[in-house]
Amino acid sequence: MGLTQVSYVPESQESWVATKLDFLVNWGRANSLWPMPFGTACCAIEFMATAASRFDLARFGMERMSFSPRQADVLICAGRVPFKLAPVIRRIWQQMPQPKWCISMGACASSGGMFDNYAVVQGIDTIIPVDVYVPGCPPRPEGLLYGIRMLQQKVMRERMSDTSIRNEMEPDPSSRLYIPAPTIDELSEPFGNSVQQTRSTV
Amino acid sequence: MADTRTLEVELSTTGLDAQGRPQRSPLTVASYPALEPDFADEHMLINIGPQHPATHGVLRLVLELDGETVVRCIPHIGYLHCGFEKIGEYRQYNQIIPWTDREDYLNSIGNNIAFALGAERLFGIEITERCTVLRVIAGELSRIISHLVWLGTTCIDIGAFTPFLWAFQERERVYDLLERWVGARLTTSATRVGGMAADIPDGWTAALDGFIKTFPQTIEQVDRMLTKNGIWVGRTVGLGVMSAEEATNYGLSGPMLRASGVAYDVRKDFPYLGYETYDFDVPVGTHGDVYDRYLVRMEELRQSVRILEQALARLPGGPVNVDDARVILPPKSKATSEMESMIHHFKQVMEGPRPPIGEAYVVVESPKGEKGYYMVSDGTSKPVRWRIRPPSFVNLAAIPKMVEGHLLSDVIAINASIDIVMGEIDR
Amino acid sequence: MSDAAIVYPGVAAPAGTPVTPHNIPHRGGPENPSASALAGQFKDAIKRVDVVWGETTVVIDPARLLDIVKWLHDDPSQRYDFLCDVTAVEFRDADIPLEVVWHLRSLPYRRFLRLKAELPKGAPLEVDSVWSIYKAADWLERECFDMFGIKFRGHPDLRRILMWEQYQEGYPLRKDFPLRGRFSRAEQLRQALAQNPEARYSMDELSIVEAFEDLPADMRQRLGRGEKTGE
Numbered sequence: 075m076g077l078t079q080v081s082y083v084p085e086s087q088e089s090w091v092a093t094k095l096d097f098l099v100n101w102g103r104a105n106s107l108w109p110m111p112f113g114t115a116c117c118a119i120e121f122m123a124t125a126a127s128r129f130d131l132a133r134f135g136m137e138r139m140s141f142s143p144r145q146a147d148v149l150i151c152a153g154r155v156p157f158k159l160a161p162v163i164r165r166i167w168q169q170m171p172q173p174k175w176c177i178s179m180g181a182c183a184s185s186g187g188m189f190d191n192y193a194v195v196q197g198i199d200t201i202i203p204v205d206v207y208v209p210g211c212p213p214r215p216e217g218l219l220y221g222i223r224m225l226q227q228k229v230m231r232e233r234m235s236d237t238s239i240r241n242e243m244e245p246d247p248s249s250r251l252y253i254p255a256p257t258i259d260e261l262s263e264p265f266g267n268s269v270q271q272t273r274s275t276v
Numbered sequence: 277m278a279d280t281r282t283l284e285v286e287l288s289t290t291g292l293d294a295q296g297r298p299q300r301s302p303l304t305v306a307s308y309p310a311l312e313p314d315f316a317d318e319h320m321l322i323n324i325g326p327q328h329p330a331t332h333g334v335l336r337l338v339l340e341l342d343g344e345t346v347v348r349c350i351p352h353i354g355y356l357h358c359g360f361e362k363i364g365e366y367r368q369y370n371q372i373i374p375w376t377d378r379e380d381y382l383n384s385i386g387n388n389i390a391f392a393l394g395a396e397r398l399f400g401i402e403i404t405e406r407c408t409v410l411r412v413i414a415g416e417l418s419r420i421i422s423h424l425v426w427l428g429t430t431c432i433d434i435g436a437f438t439p440f441l442w443a444f445q446e447r448e449r450v451y452d453l454l455e456r457w458v459g460a461r462l463t464t465s466a467t468r469v470g471g472m473a474a475d476i477p478d479g480w481t482a483a484l485d486g487f488i489k490t491f492p493q494t495i496e497q498v499d500r501m502l503t504k505n506g507i508w509v510g511r512t513v514g515l516g517v518m519s520a521e522e523a524t525n526y527g528l529s530g531p532m533l534r535a536s537g538v539a540y541d542v543r544k545d546f547p548y549l550g551y552e553t554y555d556f557d558v559p560v561g562t563h564g565d566v567y568d569r570y571l572v573r574m575e576e577l578r579q580s581v582r583i584l585e586q587a588l589a590r591l592p593g594g595p596v597n598v599d600d601a602r603v604i605l606p607p608k609s610k611a612t613s614e615m616e617s618m619i620h621h622f623k624q625v626m627e628g629p630r631p632p633i634g635e636a637y638v639v640v641e642s643p644k645g646e647k648g649y650y651m652v653s654d655g656t657s658k659p660v661r662w663r664i665r666p667p668s669f670v671n672l673a674a675i676p677k678m679v680e681g682h683l684l685s686d687v688i689a690i691n692a693s694i695d696i697v698m699g700e701i702d703r
Numbered sequence: 704m705s706d707a708a709i710v711y712p713g714v715a716a717p718a719g720t721p722v723t724p725h726n727i728p729h730r731g732g733p734e735n736p737s738a739s740a741l742a743g744q745f746k747d748a749i750k751r752v753d754v755v756w757g758e759t760t761v762v763i764d765p766a767r768l769l770d771i772v773k774w775l776h777d778d779p780s781q782r783y784d785f786l787c788d789v790t791a792v793e794f795r796d797a798d799i800p801l802e803v804v805w806h807l808r809s810l811p812y813r814r815f816l817r818l819k820a821e822l823p824k825g826a827p828l829e830v831d832s833v834w835s836i837y838k839a840a841d842w843l844e845r846e847c848f849d850m851f852g853i854k855f856r857g858h859p860d861l862r863r864i865l866m867w868e869q870y871q872e873g874y875p876l877r878k879d880f881p882l883r884g885r886f887s888r889a890e891q892l893r894q895a896l897a898q899n900p901e902a903r904y905s906m907d908e909l910s911i912v913e914a915f916e917d918l919p920a921d922m923r924q925r926l927g928r929g930e931k932t933g934e
Contacts, residue, residue: 112327114334114356115699116381116462119425123451123461126444141329156702157895158867159334159355162326164896188374192875192884192891193359193866200892212462250896255889262888272882274365275656275795354865359882361850362875366882397756400729524784524810527839540785540810547723632729634755637806637817639787648806652792661792665806673842702865 088235096233103147103173104229106135107222110146110170112163114153117180117212121152124215134222143169148225149202152212154182155195164245167202172240175205175229177221180212186262187211190271196262200253203243319347322684326355330433330688333698335672337687344683349676353669356702364662368628369395369469372662377463379664380700382425383642385454385464386418392467393548394638394649398631399603401470406594410472412549412587413484415640416580420491421450422643422695423573423580427498430570430692434511439498446494449487456480469629470604471597481588488584495577503571512566516678516690519564526677527670530645531572532694536564542641556583566693573695576643603629628657637665644668644695666700721813727757735759737781737809737816745771750821758817765803765820768831772818775807776836783807783816786837789844791851793878803830803853822853832858850876867898 088096109131113121125131125139140146143166155163167176178198181187184207186196195201205228208221232239245252264271325336334355340348360379364372376387389411396403403411428443451461457476458466466473502508518528523536533540541558543551559575561568597604605624606617635652645667652661671694679687731754738752738759748767753760763771775783787806800821807816822828832855834840844855845864852874855861862868866875871894872885884891 116378118333119381119462122428123444123448126448127441128445128448139329141327154356154358156355156357157891158357158865158898159326160892160895161898162334162355166327188378189358189363191359191363191882192872192880193357193362195892195895196888200888201896214461245896249893251889251893255887255893258889258892259887264883271366274658274878274882354863354867357865359875362880362882397727400727400756402725522838525838527786527837527843538810545721545810545813546815547721550723552720552722634729635758635760636756637758637788637815646787648787650788650790650804650806654795656795660794661790663788663790663792665788665790669842669846670839673839 088233092233092235097230099234100230100232104226107147107175107225107229108138108140108145109136110140110143110149110166112149112151112153112166114151114155114159115182117152117183120212120215121150121179121218124218129215129219131219131222134219134226136222143167144171146170147173148175148177150177150179151183151198152179154180154187154189155198155201156193157195160195160201163198164201164250168242172242175225176202177206177208177225178204179208179218179221181209182211184209190264190268200251200258200261203252324687326352331691332429332696333701335691335696335698335701337675337691339679339684339687341684346679346682346684346687349679349687351672351675353672353698353701356698358703360703361662361664364659366658368657369398369631369659370628372659373467374463374465377465378699379703380642380644380647380666380668380697381462382422382697383418383644383647384462385414385458385466386422386640386642387647388465388467389415389418389549390638390640390642390647391649392469393640394636394651395469395631397636397638398634398651398653399469399629400632401598401600401603403471403598404595405592406475407471407596407598408549409587409591410476410596411467412551412554413584413591414466415549416583416587417450417453419580419643420577421447423577426573426643426692426695430689431502433688433692434508436502436508439501442494442498446491449491453480453483453487456483468597468604470600471595475596481591484584484588488581488588492578492581495574495581499574503574509567511685511689512570512693514563515566515682515686516693517563517565518674518678522677523564523674526674528645528674529667529670530641530643530695531569531576532645532671532674534559535561535568535572537562542639542646546639548638548640554583554586556586566689569693569695630655630657639665642667644697644700645671664700664703666703668694668696668698669701672696672701724757730755732757735814735816737761737775737783737814740778740781741771741775744774758815760817760819762819762821765822765830768818768820769833769836772805772807772833772836775816781809782811783809783814785810786833786839786843787815789833789840789847791847791853791876793851793876795878797824797878800824801828801851801853803847805833828853829856830854831856832861834858850874852877867895869894869898 111121123129125137131137149167149170178184182189183198186194198204206221206225208218210217243252251258320341322339322341324339325331326334336352338350339346360375373388373391376391377384380387424443424447428440431439454464455461457480458464458473518536520537523533524538537560539558539560544558556579559572561572601620606620610617611621631653633653633655637648637650639646639648647667648665650663650665651659654660675691678690734754738761741761742749745767748764748771749761750764751762775781785808787808790804792802792804800823803820803822805818807818820830822830830853832840832844835857842864844858845861847853848855848861849863849865863870873880
């Protein structure tokens with residue numbers, strides 16, 4: 075991974091108009107993030123509970139679920155992603171227009187979770203770039219809301235003069251991986267208890 | 277049929293080109309010059325899913341349409357296959373319990389119960405009275421919350437949004453109960469081999485009683501809204517009909533089978549947990565269409581409340597866990613002071629309890645149908661084979677039969693009526 | 704408009720009403736009467752009858768499977784009309800043959816029977832399909848094929864169902880298949896991303912679709928070479 079060319083004006087030298095414009099655009103974006111719920115498993119149920127009356131995503135401007143990626147801002151990957159689903163989530167991410175963000179909800183989307191086996195992608199960050207990880211199995215609705223707040227704060231910190239944040243990460247055409255293979259292997263390595271659990275008998 | 281042709285028509289973009297930019301392709305027949313542009317007999321291919329709001333998970337349906345009418349339906353599953361059965365061979369019996377939560381995640385505690393019953397059969401353990409009644413309570417609560425999800429999502433699919441909010445509000449109340457009991461809302465892991473993870477806390481029965489008293493009002497509210505509603509009836513009557521013989525031959529179970537007229541309920545026919553001592557009815561439909569399945573599930577909600585009342589009335593005192601040192605961890609005070617208890621604790625945690633060589637297929641009535649766990653033991657602490665017999669898997673296999681001849685929007689209604697959980701189907 | 708009929712089981716439970724089983728012995732105990740009926744009907748095809756934890760298992764000769772299952776389905780004294788499950792078991796000891804297991808249920812007589820057929824591992828793993836008798840076997844046998852590599856003769860459409868059709872690593876539930884798969888994670892991801900998620904048809908689906916003949920010739924050729932459709 076080479077160094078990314080970053081070009082933006084240092085914050086102290088930004089003009090008053092630019093900062094106010096940044097604030098306005100970011101405020102508009104952060105408070106009306108239309109989620110694209112890529113819900114696969116149990117986390118999707120907690121996502122639905124977050125959208126329902128008790129925890130209510132509507133107060134964050136997110137009640138308009140966009141199931142078409144073309145109209146969505148944030149892809150919330152709620153649930154485990156097996157390898158068969160990997161090209162689908164990649165395709166959906168590529169179909170979303172910029173500006174877009176990604177929340178990886180739950181342990182399985184963030185790291186493969188308890189599914190350290192042949193079938194499950196060990197974290198969707200090996201396929202698409204993720205902005206916020208929400209841990210939990212499944213995360214409580216309050217947890218998801220905390221993750222959404224973090225994303226909103228991240229959006230508020232963005233600056234229009236920083237052109238690198240809207241770069242689309244292109245996968246390598248031959249291997250279709252967007253990060254190098256050794257990095258993927260390293261990210262997917264078992265850790266903790268999982269290291270010992272390849273014996274099928276005692 | 278001789279002069280019909282199937283023409284692929286792109287309804288969305290054609291995808292991305294080699295640089296990852298969207299390709300533009302006009303929606304005309306000009307790209308297939310070999311075919312004559314005669315649209316009258318051509319069928320269209322539509323892909324629904326795997327990412328779709330109305331497929332109840334990552335299900336992919338490829339439909340061949342003649343106008344709006346479905347000619348063929350090819351379902352594709354496996355988009356949520358996560359190797360449950362493989363990993364069951366690498367985990368001790370108590371370690372598999374959290375896995376049973378994630379598999380049918382709408383009926384988590386029901387799955388926990390089913391697995392614990394299967395493991396107890398393999399070990400030859402009889403659980404205590406209190407545990408039996410607590411499991412019945414947990415199982416029926418699980419049935420209620422699963423049917424509420426079915427209700428909410430089916431209503432959204434057919435177009436009624438409000439019952440979804442009512443259903444999920446009731447689910448929150450059951451979540452509160454479950455959280456007070458086992459600490460988790462959705463993925464409960466509430467049972468252990470030989471007992472439960474924890475006994476119910478003080479005041480829990482009063483809270484459950486409060487729920488039982490007020491929940492039927494919500495059922496009535498939804499009933500008033502939908503059952504005689506012209507739109508609902510028009511959208512659901514006569515769809516996806518399966519006759520009784522077909523339903524049995526296709527292996528359908530649960531409300532799908534009962535709506536078609538076959539009165540098979542595992543709780544009545546192969547009872548477990550003492551269900552034969554409870555007074556409840558099993559609703560059976562006549563036409564086997566989507567409307568009957570709706571009526572059957574609504575009635576099952578009422579019957580579940582009835583069972584809960586009886587179970588709550590007869591909840592006995594006594595221990596929750598069986599007094600078997602092979603499977604139940606000794607209390608910490610003993611494990612740190614007595615040698616024998618310490619050894620039991622050590623063996624159970626490090627090695628896991630080991631059942632004798634054998635096999636067992638234990639079946640429960642999950643909200644989706646006949647849920648079976650087939651476990652084969654070779655005497656070690658990890659099963660040789662852990663097979664999940666998923667009711668939704670077998671129920672969904674009948675969808676090509678059910679949607680043929682119906683309209684595209686009916687496919688969504690029929691799919692919703694099967695009440696599938698992809699976690700269970702794909703495992 | 705229809706009303707769901709509510710079945711009332713009656714106030715006093717009649718004799719023979721099923722009860723929750725208690726004190727089930729590990730081995731032995733009452734046998735399913737179908738086992739002895741089977742032994743009477745198909746003398747040489749029945750190898751063994753076991754009763755383990757209250758469930759009767761009949762080990763049969765795989766060559767006679769269709770006859771046995773058809774008899775169990777059609778005979779009026781047996782009427783096993785419900786196929787619960789078709790699955791397979793491979794033991795950790797490599798010498799024990801692979802077992803294919805059928806779980807049958809008779810709804811009228813309230814009976815449960817397990818049939819097993821042993822397939823030695825040296826020979827190709829093949830057994831007859833019961834799809835012609837139970838439509839429920841359709842996806843159950845496809846899954847068994849996907850996970851174990853057992854071919855079901857006579858199945859109309861035997862292809863992978865849970866893994867994608869070009870899955871290279873093998874049959875996941877075999878004991879020689881490691882838990883995390885055979886390839887590295889990056890390689891697994893690479894192969895997974897090489898699928899085309901918008902492929903309308905796979906080759907097997909197309910060959911059973913009548914419209915195959917009408918496709919343009921070059922598309923038929925491309926499909927024949929295993930290329931993906933749609934783009």
